[in-house]
Amino acid sequence: MRWLWQGLTTSVGTKFLMALTGMFLFLFTVAHMVGNLQVFAGPDQLNAYAAGLKKLGPLLWVMRLGLLATFVAHILCAFSLVKRNEEARPVQYAVKRPIAATYASRTMIMSGLIVLAFVVYHLAHFTLGWTHGDHFALRDAQGRHDVYRMVVLGFQSPFVALSYVVAMVFLGLHLSHGAASLFQSMGWNRKKYSCFFAGAARGLAMLVVLGNLAMPLSILFRLVGQEVTP
Amino acid sequence: MNLTLKVWRQAGPSDRGRLVTYEAKHVSPDMSFLEMLDVVNEDLIARGEDPIAFDSDCREGICGACSCMIDGVPHGPDRGTTTCQLHMRHFKDGDTITIEPWRARAFPVLKDLVVDRSAFDRIIQAGGFISVNTGGAPDANLIPVPKPDADKAFDAAACIGCGACVAACKNASAMLFVSAKVAHLGYLPQGQSERDARVRNLVMAMDAQGFGACTNTYDCEAACPKEIPADFISRMNRDYRSALLKGDA
Known part of the structure; x- marks a missing residue:
């Protein structure tokens, strides 16, 4: 296995890991958004979806641990690359002007760290129930975990909703570069379809952001779940 | 003025x-x-x-x-x-x-504006060549090269090794330079026998010289005075991936 370790710890190899884990995480955000958009289909649909996920039992844990491992690997690769890149230029320019580099491409570590902080908060909010324990403990008429009321009550608070909105802007920034960049890193990109990859990736990233923004904003402005009161 | x-x-x-x-x-x-x-x-x-x-x-x-x-x-x-x-x-x-x-x-x-770019020479020494036992000069056009491949190889060979790609890159990465060297020999029949070893050795030499990794910002191709496209970096990544998975351990 030495060949694999040696091959993947080079600058090019680490980017393979970055791209593959990033692609997996990107696809997860798409699936996550599609699942959660069921909030618009009403309490019964969303609570049934959540109960269905819980029923997967051991499979759910395989998925959770796989996701966690991918997330951790993505972060470790990022830190390794940042360290390598910072060491490569110990003295900075007095004047440096980007020529073609987009804002998103130059700020991946910043947007990534903001998304990391958000994920920690998001898990504490909806998965672990640490920040709003009273919302987390709610049960619906059938005795299921009342995800619908938990989400609605959470997003009725302007501070909570706003933090999600801000996080989604940075997630969008991160994905708009990462989703197109992974094709280049993996060597799948060719000139003749680079505009397709970049366009499709940015489009899908935009879709994830808009879908995820629709939930907190529609609840905050009482378009959805106005019947729910604390 | x-x-x-x-x-x-x-x-x-x-x-x-x-x-x-x-x-x-x-x-x-x-x-x-x-x-x-x-x-x-x-x-x-x-x-x-x-x-x-x-x-x-x-x-x-x-x-x-x-x-x-x-x-x-x-x-x-x-x-x-x-x-x-x-x-x-x-x-x-x-x-x-x-x-x-x-x-x-x-x-x-x-001194002042003069930098030591011999790191590029050391990268070339690691694989930016083909090994040929010299003998009698072969006939011209003995090895057929498709015109589009010859053109691509020449696009890559236009690199003058000035280091503008490294200078422009936010990570001081030499990917555009190295990928041009990989492509310039990799498009030609003469470069095939050492193709896998070349990309591995060049990437390892690039890392050993202390250049950064690629963030795909494409400032390198914008800064390149010979307008070498970043498409070659994707090609190098492809070659590296294939070289990594092929062959004996």
């Missing part, structure tokens, strides 16, 4: 260095950037000061010697040109121009 120059002055590799302001007077718009520096240096010599050290050789954009960071852009604001072919007509009277050397751990400053 009259210009204000802020030039990086550094007496030697161990000197801290600093930006020094000079006035460049009576600059003709037809001068090249290096000719403008020559005129400034003549003034400095007349005043008994040390002239600004900078690299130059052919002064026709083909050797890759000149290497100035001009207002934060390698080889200055004009696309697809080296510093020696940048003319002063691209600037306005009264402009302030900041001139710095390439900044990278792998390119230590020797």
